[in-house]
Amino acid sequence: MSAATGISTREFVIADHDQAVALWKAEEGIEVCEGDSREEIDVYLKRNPGLSRVAEAGGEIVGAVLCGHDGRRGMIYHLAVAPAFRGRGIGKLLLDDCVRGLREAGLPRAIILVAGDNSAGHQFWLRNAFEDLDFVIAMTREI
Numbered sequence: 001m002s003a004a005t006g007i008s009t010r011e012f013v014i015a016d017h018d019q020a021v022a023l024w025k026a027e028e029g030i031e032v033c034e035g036d037s038r039e040e041i042d043v044y045l046k047r048n049p050g051l052s053r054v055a056e057a058g059g060e061i062v063g064a065v066l067c068g069h070d071g072r073r074g075m076i077y078h079l080a081v082a083p084a085f086r087g088r089g090i091g092k093l094l095l096d097d098c099v100r101g102l103r104e105a106g107l108p109r110a111i112i113l114v115a116g117d118n119s120a121g122h123q124f125w126l127r128n129a130f131e132d133l134d135f136v137i138a139m140t141r142e143i
């Protein structure tokens with residue numbers, strides 16, 4: 001608990017799913033997509049115990065982030081803070097939780113994907129020691 005802000009962070013549990021999705025859906029910088037259903041997030045949380053986090057103020061979820069790893073690289077997804085609570089260090093608190101959890105799990109490096117038109121989100125990651133990967137092209141395919 002941060003005494004200055006009354007904000008606390010804790011593990012993301014499946015009961016948080018609906019509030020987290022509502023937070024993500026309100027953000028242009030976050031695409032709620034395959035992998036985000038209640039059932040899929042339940043599997044993800046069980047595969048990556050304790051790594052995904054929420055921030056609470058007065059019993060309400062005001063921030064959320066998904067975090068996991070494949071044993072080689074950490075991945076951080078869907079970091080969001082409710083607009084009224086931004087600029088108070090909550091995004092950094094959630095990110096620090098993720099970094100600490102990944103470090104304790106033995107991961108040496110984390111990867112994130114930022115939408116190309118999300119310049120505010122990009123600035124947040126740059127401010128928090130992430131570097132652009134200018135030498136790669138992110139790719140995907142449906143399985």
Ligand SMILES: CC(C)(COP(=O)(O)OP(=O)(O)OC[C@H]1O[C@@H](n2cnc3c(N)ncnc32)[C@H](O)[C@@H]1OP(=O)(O)O)[C@@H](O)C(=O)NCCC(=O)NCCS
Binds near residue numbers: 029121123128
């Ligand atoms: C990105 C986001 C999570 C930041 O949350 P936040 O709680 O406002 O961020 P913090 O207050 O913890 O800021 C931490 C640091 O990042 C900096 N920062 C945050 N947003 C910034 C921005 N838009 N531009 C530049 N710097 C920014 C802060 O100044 C602070 O720097 P400092 O440590 O030197 O003081 C929030 O703006 C958000 O939810 N955005 C919409 C969703 C989104 O785009 N998420 C990223 C998906 S890739």
